[in-house]
Amino acid sequence: NSRSSPHFPSGVSGDPLDASNHTFDYIVVGGGLTGLALAGRLSEDAGTTVLVIEAGGDNRKDPRVYDVYNSQQFYGSDLDWSWPVDYGKTGNGGKTLGGSSSINGATWTRGAAAQYDAWSDLLTPGERSLGWNWSNLYSYMKKAEHYHPPSEDNRRLGADGVTSWHGTRGPVHVGFPEKMVEGSQHSAFITAIKNITGIPHCRDLNGGYPNCVAFVPSSINPEDNFHRSSSAMSYLTPVENTRKNWLTLVNSTVFKLVWKPDDSKTVIGVEFLHLNNSSTVYRANVRKEVIMAAGSINTPAILQRSGVGDPALLSSLGISTVLNLPTVGKNLQEQTLVPIFFNRTYEMLSRPWSNLLAFPNLAQLYGKNATAVAAEIRSSLDSWADSQKENALSKAALKKIYESQADVIIRDKAPVFEIIFITADYIALHGTMSWVLLPFSRGSVKIKTTDPFAKPNVTNNFFSVAFDTEMQAKGAKLLRKLFNTPPLSNLTSAEYYPGLAAVPDPVGDGGSVEAWDPWLKAAFSSNSHALGTCSMMRKDLGGVVDGRLRVYGAKNLRVTDASVMPTQVSSHMMSTLYGIAEKLADMIKAGL
Numbered sequence: 001n002s003r004s005s006p007h008f009p010s011g012v013s014g015d016p017l018d019a020s021n022h023t024f025d026y027i028v029v030g031g032g033l034t035g036l037a038l039a040g041r042l043s044e045d046a047g048t049t050v051l052v053i054e055a056g057g058d059n060r061k062d063p064r065v066y067d068v069y070n071s072q073q074f075y076g077s078d079l080d081w082s083w084p085v086d087y088g089k090t091g092n093g094g095k096t097l098g099g100s101s102s103i104n105g106a107t108w109t110r111g112a113a114a115q116y117d118a119w120s121d122l123l124t125p126g127e128r129s130l131g132w133n134w135s136n137l138y139s140y141m142k143k144a145e146h147y148h149p150p151s152e153d154n155r156r157l158g159a160d161g162v163t164s165w166h167g168t169r170g171p172v173h174v175g176f177p178e179k180m181v182e183g184s185q186h187s188a189f190i191t192a193i194k195n196i197t198g199i200p201h202c203r204d205l206n207g208g209y210p211n212c213v214a215f216v217p218s219s220i221n222p223e224d225n226f227h228r229s230s231s232a233m234s235y236l237t238p239v240e241n242t243r244k245n246w247l248t249l250v251n252s253t254v255f256k257l258v259w260k261p262d263d264s265k266t267v268i269g270v271e272f273l274h275l276n277n278s279s280t281v282y283r284a285n286v287r288k289e290v291i292m293a294a295g296s297i298n299t300p301a302i303l304q305r306s307g308v309g310d311p312a313l314l315s316s317l318g319i320s321t322v323l324n325l326p327t328v329g330k331n332l333q334e335q336t337l338v339p340i341f342f343n344r345t346y347e348m349l350s351r352p353w354s355n356l357l358a359f360p361n362l363a364q365l366y367g368k369n370a371t372a373v374a375a376e377i378r379s380s381l382d383s384w385a386d387s388q389k390e391n392a393l394s395k396a397a398l399k400k401i402y403e404s405q406a407d408v409i410i411r412d413k414a415p416v417f418e419i420i421f422i423t424a425d426y427i428a429l430h431g432t433m434s435w436v437l438l439p440f441s442r443g444s445v446k447i448k449t450t451d452p453f454a455k456p457n458v459t460n461n462f463f464s465v466a467f468d469t470e471m472q473a474k475g476a477k478l479l480r481k482l483f484n485t486p487p488l489s490n491l492t493s494a495e496y497y498p499g500l501a502a503v504p505d506p507v508g509d510g511g512s513v514e515a516w517d518p519w520l521k522a523a524f525s526s527n528s529h530a531l532g533t534c535s536m537m538r539k540d541l542g543g544v545v546d547g548r549l550r551v552y553g554a555k556n557l558r559v560t561d562a563s564v565m566p567t568q569v570s571s572h573m574m575s576t577l578y579g580i581a582e583k584l585a586d587m588i589k590a591g592l
């Protein structure tokens, strides 16, 4: 019994023997955003032993990790999972302690209240009291958060915030950069977008109503040189030397779960390998539960290797089915990130950084055509569900999910498009990164072999519902208009990317959807917001986990990472995911 051992290993270790053949109360698979948040909370009880197994290394002292401004260096590096995906693109994810929270863009936002409430509608009536709604999840998002209001200088340069909309005593530091951008371009962006869409400028969009244009904070720590506040720095670093019941094993790839050799569907351990190439298989044993936190791409892959998934896929690879759950890896939802840039007419200081975002809803994006577009959405759900059913449980199940998504868009007026204003100091451009927030296209993750180091097939089916392409083109047209509208136009010269040669605009309406289509499909990147591959939904809708995040049919197996989110919310992911991990920790502690 590891608890009675005076030499129970704790802290961060790279030695597989520290976990091999030991028994832990909980094993968390993946030491990323949700994995470390969950383990941090579970290990608060000194009588509970927790093992986290992380494939990547401990890179907390690497400037590519702690300096958010340098996070671009992560792409394609040893810290990046770099999954090949459809359209010849790459899916990115952090392969390091803290997972993607250690390498991401650090933008801190939350979705619209109605979107979280809609998750409850996808559960059984009996599970609706579990609190998968805005008010309950918001309390957990706040529990994770240590907000630092903007400084005087931040305020001078446009930042604002409503402190009561944030948590102030949690582990994840959230604040504004030390130096923000000087000049009038940000206020020009706000004025121009307000004038052409009617979107309001709000003080803070983290209170459940993100349908506005606002400066947003980042997961950085003003008390630590404005360095990144990842899940590793926030949940692990402060306690790693004192919490003797928590071991985090790095450089160790989980291969598969070990099932009890009876029919009880009980997980008794986890098999893992050291580094990226070894063939020695180690095993750690679990007393209570295993919680999957390997992210939206690798969690379904590990489950499939463990016999949890679609029997047709599993048997084709010689894997016996332990749990027949055909939607493991399905319902994958990912967004399409599109850069549009213009030459700018002003100078910029080096290294300032401001995060100014706009989240228009359908009416603000489409203007007078919005009513017709809403009707088009409603009347198309049946055919879209038919076209995407291979990546869901069935057409009927997907149609129900789409109806909920359409309600959120049309009835609740949730933002449908995100625009980030970018001014770069290294090149004389300004412009935007933008994406469709709530795509209808659905994809899948499927293992190709039983090799633990082989990357799965990730097919997002980007743009496979033509409406997703149309909306991305509509957004691009709006951006052309925006940069040609005063006062932003006074700071802008010619369009740089794509440019009128690549996407012509003969009648001055921003260009046709047909003209944008091929360029968008060549220029976009995968937006690193993948989710849904082990969705928390009723089984008849294609859910993989229930409202307690338990894998259907398994005795002691849960999932806490982004794969449980059944639909996108109009936001970046982090705050929501910390909330999910915090909530699950409380459920487990309460014996739920």
Ligand SMILES: Cc1cc2nc3c(=O)[nH]c(=O)nc-3n(C[C@H](O)[C@H](O)[C@H](O)COP(=O)(O)OP(=O)(O)OC[C@H]3O[C@@H](n4cnc5c(N)ncnc54)[C@H](O)[C@@H]3O)c2cc1C
Pocket (backbone or CB within 6 Å): 029, 030, 031, 032, 033, 034, 035, 053, 054, 055, 056, 092, 093, 094, 095, 096, 097, 098, 099, 100, 101, 103, 104, 105, 106, 107, 108, 109, 252, 253, 254, 255, 293, 294, 295, 296, 298, 299, 302, 528, 529, 530, 560, 561, 562, 563, 572, 573, 574, 575, 577
């Ligand atoms: C480039 C990029 C930019 C982003 N920008 C933002 C942003 O600005 N704001 C925002 O809110 N969100 C952003 N996100 C999204 C956000 O970071 C992720 O959604 C979030 O981190 C997902 O949390 P997770 O726990 O599901 O997975 P992760 O945080 O990715 O953690 C999964 C962990 O599991 C490990 N793992 C995987 N397979 C195995 C295995 N077989 N064995 C052991 N360990 C394994 C991984 O190495 C990783 O550490 C970004 C993501 C990326 C990739």
